[in-house]
Amino acid sequence: GAGVSQSPSNKVTEKGKDVELRCDPISGHTALYWYRQRLGQGLEFLIYFQGNSAPDKSGLPSDRFSAERTGESVSTLTIQRTQQEDSAVYLCASSLSQGTNEKLFFGSGTQLSVL
Amino acid sequence: AQSVTQLGSHVSVSEGALVLLRCNYSSSVPPYLFWYVQYPNQGLQLLLKYTTGATLVKGINGFEAEFKKSETSFHLTKPSAHMSDAAEYFCAVSDGATGANNLFFGTGTRLTVIP
Numbered sequence: 021g022a023g024v025s026q027s028p029s030n031k032v033t034e035k036g037k038d039v040e041l042r043c044d045p046i047s048g049h050t051a052l053y054w055y056r057q058r059l060g061q062g063l064e065f066l067i068y069f070q071g072n073s074a075p076d077k078s079g080l081p082s083d084r085f086s087a088e089r090t091g092e093s094v095s096t097l098t099i100q101r102t103q104q105e106d107s108a109v110y111l112c113a114s115s116l117s118q119g120t121n122e123k124l125f126f127g128s129g130t131q132l133s134v135l
Numbered sequence: 136a137q138s139v140t141q142l143g144s145h146v147s148v149s150e151g152a153l154v155l156l157r158c159n160y161s162s163s164v165p166p167y168l169f170w171y172v173q174y175p176n177q178g179l180q181l182l183l184k185y186t187t188g189a190t191l192v193k194g195i196n197g198f199e200a201e202f203k204k205s206e207t208s209f210h211l212t213k214p215s216a217h218m219s220d221a222a223e224y225f226c227a228v229s230d231g232a233t234g235a236n237n238l239f240f241g242t243g244t245r246l247t248v249i250p
Contacts, residue, residue: 063225063240111179126171126179 022046024127026112032133033102041097041130045114052095053115053124054087058108066110069095070117102134137162137228141241149249154198154213156244158226161207168209169227170200171240179225185209196220221248 025044033039045052054066065079069089080086084102089095099106109129142157160166170182183194190202196219200211209226226241 063227113179124179124181 024112024114024125026110026127026130028130029128030131030133032135034135035104036101038098038100039102039132041099041110041132043095043097043112043114043127045093045095045112046125048092048116049114049125050092050117051115052089053113054095054097055111055113056108057111057129058105063111066097099132102132104134107132107134137166137239139226139228139239139241141224141226141244143244144242145245145247147247147249148216150218151215154211154216154220154246156211156224156226156246158200158209158211158241159207160209160226160228162228167229168200168202169229170194170198170209170211171225171227173223173225173243175222182211182224216246216248218248218250221246 024046027042031039043052043054050071052069055063056066057063066085067080067087068076071092075087075089084100087095087097095112097110109131111126111129113124113126115124138161140159142159146156148154160168168185171179172182173179182198183192183200185192185200185202191199192202193199198211198213200209202209211224213220223243223245225243228239
């Protein structure tokens with residue numbers, strides 16, 4: 021597609037359930053990032069994929085969070101046993117390659133609400 | 136370590152008036168600085184960025200920002216506000232040596248333009 025696509029756009033779940041968020045990056049972009057934006061806070065880095073290299077998971081807040089990416093295509097962010105503090109907008113971004121000089125293209129995000 | 140402070144979570148200006156959105160950063164190394172904009176119901180877009188060279192950076196839609204090392208600031212300005220400028224604006228900083236997984240965002244400033 022023309023841009024970064026995320027699904028679903030909204031997700032409401034009950035505490036304790038697992039959720040899976042999907043990101044389709046721009047075709048040809050080797051770098052893919054997941055961020056989280058909680059209400060009233062700035063964007064928080066979660067995880068980063070670059071090609072076939074091992075992902076940078078340093079931003080994942082707990083072992084309930086995991087992410088996968090198949091090659092240079094779709095990525096899924098999974099949150100197990102969701103908690104109310106997981107409620108946030110989860111943003112995915114992609115760029116041609118790693119490097120701050122590369123322009124990041126963001127998706128519209130997934131609004132996650134944990135009841 | 137890097138951090139960003141955006142003064143004013145909400146800013147209102149009249150159409151045609153000067154827009155000034157403040158951003159101060161903290162960085163132990165020469166920073167790369169960014170402004171992102173999020174229009175209603177859209178993902179984040181890069182407005183402009185400073186990496187090296189000229190300290191006055193021009194971006195899209197008539198916005199510009201000036202890197203002032205002595206003041207550790209990167210304020211965003213536009214001489215004349217348009218109704219279409221109403222959006223959420225995020226300032227971000229990275230250390231300039233690594234990829235965007237070290238991009239730190241401020242909490243954002245919501246700009247309202249009054250007709």
